[in-house]
Amino acid sequence: MAALQRGANAELTREVPSLRTAVVGVAxxxxxxxxxxxxxxxxxxCDAGGKASGDDDTVFFNQLRSAxxxxxxxxxxxxxxxxxxxxxxxAAVDRIVxxxxxxxxxxxxxxxxxxxxxTLRVVNAADGVELVRSEDLAPPLREETAVVLAALYxxxxxxxxxxxxxxxxxxxxxxxDYGVPL
Amino acid sequence: xxxxxxxRPPAPAATIDxxxxxxxxxxxxPASPSAPAAKIDTTHPGRSSLxxxxxxxxxxxxxxxxxxxxSSLxxxGPKIDTSHxxxxxxxxxxxxxxxxxxxxxxxxxxSRPAAPTPRPKPAPARPQxxxxxxxxxxxxxxxxxxxxxxxxxxxxxxxxxxxxxVPGLRLGAAxxxxxxxxxxxxxxxxxxxxxPTRPVLRLTRDRYAGLRIDLRQxxxxxxxxxxxxxxxxxDWTGTLVVTTAGGARxxxxxxxxxxxxxxxxxxxxxxxxxxxxxxxxxxxxxNLRDACLAFGYDRITWADDRTPAS
Numbered sequence: 484m485a486a487l488q489r490g491a492n493a494e495l496t497r498e499v500p501s502l503r504t505a506v507v508g509v510a511x512x513x514x515x516x517x518x519x520x521x522x523x524x525x526x527x528x529c530d531a532g533g534k535a536s537g538d539d540d541t542v543f544f545n546q547l548r549s550a551x552x553x554x555x556x557x558x559x560x561x562x563x564x565x566x567x568x569x570x571x572x573x574a575a576v577d578r579i580v581x582x583x584x585x586x587x588x589x590x591x592x593x594x595x596x597x598x599x600x601x602t603l604r605v606v607n608a609a610d611g612v613e614l615v616r617s618e619d620l621a622p623p624l625r626e627e628t629a630v631v632l633a634a635l636y637x638x639x640x641x642x643x644x645x646x647x648x649x650x651x652x653x654x655x656x657x658x659x660d661y662g663v664p665l
Numbered sequence: 666x667x668x669x670x671x672x673r674p675p676a677p678a679a680t681i682d683x684x685x686x687x688x689x690x691x692x693x694x695p696a697s698p699s700a701p702a703a704k705i706d707t708t709h710p711g712r713s714s715l716x717x718x719x720x721x722x723x724x725x726x727x728x729x730x731x732x733x734x735x736s737s738l739x740x741x742g743p744k745i746d747t748s749h750x751x752x753x754x755x756x757x758x759x760x761x762x763x764x765x766x767x768x769x770x771x772x773x774x775x776s777r778p779a780a781p782t783p784r785p786k787p788a789p790a791r792p793q794x795x796x797x798x799x800x801x802x803x804x805x806x807x808x809x810x811x812x813x814x815x816x817x818x819x820x821x822x823x824x825x826x827x828x829x830x831v832p833g834l835r836l837g838a839a840x841x842x843x844x845x846x847x848x849x850x851x852x853x854x855x856x857x858x859x860x861p862t863r864p865v866l867r868l869t870r871d872r873y874a875g876l877r878i879d880l881r882q883x884x885x886x887x888x889x890x891x892x893x894x895x896x897x898x899x900d901w902t903g904t905l906v907v908t909t910a911g912g913a914r915x916x917x918x919x920x921x922x923x924x925x926x927x928x929x930x931x932x933x934x935x936x937x938x939x940x941x942x943x944x945x946x947x948x949x950x951x952n953l954r955d956a957c958l959a960f961g962y963d964r965i966t967w968a969d970d971r972t973p974a975s
Contacts, residue, residue, distance in 0.1 A: 520863065537814060537816065538816055541816055544884065545819030546815045546938065586820065586821060586879075586880065586881035588821070588822050588877070588880065654820055655910060655911060658911070664797075664816070665817060665910050665913075
């Protein structure tokens with residue numbers, strides 16, 4: 484299976500009409516333990532304008548499930564995973580954006596440029612079959628500390644996924660772009 | 666202002682959010698899936714877009730929204746711009762993931778429901794008010810409490826600064842982790858961060874004495890109390906300033922009057938992933954150990970009345 488490049492998209496539900504629960508997983512490699520400890524995988528449930536409203540629309544380690552219950556943190560063979568029950572996603576949610584950021588806490592500053600690899604994949608929860616996998620999104624990253632990996636979005640009654648790779652200086656700027664109040 | 670010299674019962678332990686447990690239902694993934702479910706169109710593998718804000722639509726190709734498309738893994742999107750492989754923050758996108766519908770755009774999102782039903786918002790679990798950006802939220806005797814959202818409680822650091830001209834104040838904090846470990850740190854003490862491995866709390870010294878709380882580890886923190894210890898009797902003045910990663914600011918005036926003992930200025934409890942802050946304004950008769958005991962930190966090991974074990 485060829486890796487999905489930045490900007491490329493894939494029809495998920497057209498090829499797998501039975502797809503109900505998509506597991507979106509992220510994997511990374513780094514030799515920096517302080518970076519690995521502070522990496523966070525997050526999902527933002529956005530409206531048609533590309534905006535998320537806040538806690539209810541954000542799923543990450545401190546909000547394990549969206550308010551509507553359709554998107555939740557999961558565990559599995561990836562570094563981090565988020566499960567999306569596609570039929571249960573409210574109609575007001577037009578796209579679900581997946582991002583990784585470095586939580587700039589008490590540790591010395593780390594950046595995504597210290598990642599050796601960074602990939603995202605989608606797995607059918609029903610049978611464990613990997614549907615798509617992104618190309619390695621790490622090489623272009625330098626001093627940024629947040630990156631949008633991909634978006635799962637509605638398309639003609641189904642769902643597609645598009646790989647992004649949009650990098651930001653910090654989670655604060657990424658959140659501002661998506662209307663997430665911090 | 667309240668003065669307190671005796672210990673009060675320990676505050677109840679914060680509860681852990683069990684309403685939204687992470688599910689662990691993902692089945693194991695085969696190392697080599699025998700039947701990839703999505704087909705890939707590799708006839709134009711090098712034409713993927715790296716610039717989502719201004720895709721160049723290939724109008725020579727059929728409308729890929731047509732259901733008869735032979736492949737649904739469409740890698741033939743807009744042209745590659747290898748000079749900008751990752752969108753940097755210096756030039757933030759106007760729309761971070763521009764999926765807006767265009768007549769000939771392969772990402773046709775125009776089939777959305779015409780009038781989506783707004784999602785119901787659950788009632789807030791914690792007491793109001795909430796911390797907001799803009800003017801600082803005043804934490805005074807009438808409104809001592811503010812609750813941070815789970816985002817504010819889990820992103821970046823929570824910075825606490827002791828903004829004062831009173832000389833000789835030592836900032837410190839007593840803390841209890843979710844695993845039960847309890848101790849305290851104080852400016853000028855044995856440690857400026859706690860716990861020793863992967864600290865949740867770190868004392869800082871910039872223009873003012875400060876305390877940084879690593880919110881990546883919010884779930885590891887149960888509660889803390891921010892204290893200040895004078896070297897001699899002082900007339901308390903100044904402001905304790907708390908700032909979130911997003912810039913929301915809370916201010917607690919330090920007009921506590923005259924005193925020579927430590928003051929407990931602020932407490933924080935992590936409840937269901939949300940940090941509840943409360944301005945305490947408590948002058949304690951005694952020493953650092955007495956101040957910690959007064960707020961229920963009764964399991965700290967002390968080298969002496971002013972020196973907690975790390």
